[in-house]
Amino acid sequence: MIAFGVDGEGYLHLAWGMHNHDLRYIRSASPATLAGPIAFGEEITVTGSAEGLVTYPQFYNTPAGDLLFSYRTGNDSGGGSGNGDTQVNRCDLSARRWEPMHRPLFDGDPAPSEDAEPRTVNSYPNNLAWGLDGELHMTWTCRDTWRWQSNSHLYYARSSDGGATWRTSSGEPLPLPLSEANAERIAVIPEGSSLINQASMTVDREGRPLVATWWAPGAHDSPPNHSREYMLVHHDGERWRTSQITHRNAQDDSRRAEDVRDLARPIVLVDDTGRTLVVMRYDRRGDVVTVAHSTDRKNWELLDLTIEPLGTWEPNHDAELWRREGRLHLLHQRVGLGERSSPIGVLEWDARGYFVGR
16 A cells, blocks of 8 residues: 655655555655655665554645555554554654654554453544644544454544544543444444445535445344445534435345445535535446535435546545645546556546536
């Protein structure tokens, strides 16, 4: 997995080539925003602690221009899916060095269980999101084993000090490290519901968090309905609410419990009028780029931006361009197992212009 971030001075930070391996990290020798090729120095450590059995590196920009760097590490019980800690470092631009922030933020050590044997847990954060007021918002799901069908529930925390301390949506302080036992559960989604991990979240102009993901909301009904649907979980200012976006009605999902490629992980956005957009790709719509949009987060319309199938493509967008201009630029490439090569480009959509008068 590859992750990169650009700090407030324009330097490029890169981490790559890890899935339960030692951390690999380099930094550009000069700001990447300058003209000319980007040159890197030698591989270096970040802080020198908690840098073994690393998976899922991720950089986040802070409003002050610093960087946060999170990743999963192995613990005393191992380091695979369903078993690991989440570490967080902060790059202080004024001092030009990384400092450990949480060791760990999420604890993967054995948790209490109804069974005789304690079970390990791996927390999978969605992307972090900053509000206009400087509040940092975070949501995540938990997994017990390497099987993704053991993903369960959605949790939430927010921070007013850049991630140093965390609170619930009502302001109650949360002890660290965060765990299933002490966190705020915002959506009850039992294991076996086809809940995907590492989905998307954002914050609207009122500071209200939204999470877009997918699971089978009827998986535990009688009779069960295993059709996986795109879902939105959001706070309306008073309580957490859940909205079903799609209606795939794909009962055959029950026969493909371990298949995770029929739906892409979505991206959720809110424009400057308060309209919610969810970018997606799924099999029952021909695997094209689709945007679901809603003005009330209850009723949804679907709009296809392309007509050619993109295989197992998942959306990645230019977040800064969206924030500044309301234009959606998406990395566009057909991908999938067995694909040798395919053209790569940028799909450009003027979302702000499209919705004028609508």
